[in-house]
Amino acid sequence: MAEAVSDASETPCIWGVGTSRTIRAHWTLCELGVDYTWHDIIPRTETMEDPAFRAVSTRGKVPILVHRGRVIGESGAIALHLADHYRDHMALAPEPAGLDRAVFMDRYCFMLMELDAPLYIIRRHEGLADVYGESKVAAASAREYYQRQAGVASEWLEKTGFVFGESFSVADILLASCSAWAELVGVQPREAIARHLERAKTREAFALAAQRNFPPAALAMLAAQGKPPSDANA
Numbered sequence: 001m002a003e004a005v006s007d008a009s010e011t012p013c014i015w016g017v018g019t020s021r022t023i024r025a026h027w028t029l030c031e032l033g034v035d036y037t038w039h040d041i042i043p044r045t046e047t048m049e050d051p052a053f054r055a056v057s058t059r060g061k062v063p064i065l066v067h068r069g070r071v072i073g074e075s076g077a078i079a080l081h082l083a084d085h086y087r088d089h090m091a092l093a094p095e096p097a098g099l100d101r102a103v104f105m106d107r108y109c110f111m112l113m114e115l116d117a118p119l120y121i122i123r124r125h126e127g128l129a130d131v132y133g134e135s136k137v138a139a140a141s142a143r144e145y146y147q148r149q150a151g152v153a154s155e156w157l158e159k160t161g162f163v164f165g166e167s168f169s170v171a172d173i174l175l176a177s178c179s180a181w182a183e184l185v186g187v188q189p190r191e192a193i194a195r196h197l198e199r200a201k202t203r204e205a206f207a208l209a210a211q212r213n214f215p216p217a218a219l220a221m222l223a224a225q226g227k228p229p230s231d232a233n234a
């Protein structure tokens with residue numbers, strides 16, 4: 001991955017639509033009310049071969065954020081960078097440094113490692129078995145593991161209904177995107193997690209992000225893979 005590109009624009013540019021990871025970037029920017037540009041690069045379509053995309057993404061993965069000449073390629077890092085950079089628009093994360101930020105980061109990293117990662121195991125060894133190899137055992141074990149770790153996340157929601165503190169944050173975007181993905185792969189949601197997702201989906205910024213993240217070509221790709229073409233596919 002290139003660390004810097006020639007586009008040093010202040011306007012953020014997102015490469016990628018159509019997945020639970022890409023919506024994190026769109027949703028964060030929509031919450032912040034920041035104008036941005038984006039490219040409809042859709043996994044497993046010829047759009048991924050676009051030379052301009054390949055020039056910014058040597059990983060060949062979406063999402064990618066290009067911002068002020070820098071390239072950021074992990075959805076969690078993108079959302080957090082945007083929250084920090086535009087915190088004067090809206091506080092979507094605790095102030096960098098400090099104990100609140102440390103506890104917030106504990107939950108944030110937990111979700112990436114303990115929720116997103118097992119979902120990706122299910123995805124790779126069921127939905128993308130032609131690429132990664134079929135493994136019913138790995139998928140079943142990842143489902144059971146996800147469910148256990150979702151129990152930890154549901155405890156965070158008990159007091160305020162948010163992942164951390166008294167207000168919506170990028171950690172809620174992370175959890176909601178994992179929860180919607182989990183539903184798609186047939187994990188029965190825990191009650192608190194289902195309620196959290198339903199509330200998150202009522203946000204205006206979610207509606208706008210879902211519209212941008214699921215253009216007709218992305219819905220067609222999802223339908224071709226047997227997934228419901230629904231905005232619930234966050």
Ligand SMILES: N[C@@H](CCC(=O)N[C@@H](CS)C(=O)NCC(=O)O)C(=O)O
Binds near residue numbers: 019020021060063073
């Ligand atoms: N950990 C990365 C995962 C990125 C990732 O695997 N993206 C998928 C779509 S959700 C992708 O680009 N797949 C295309 C491919 O592997 O060819 C993140 O959270 O951004």
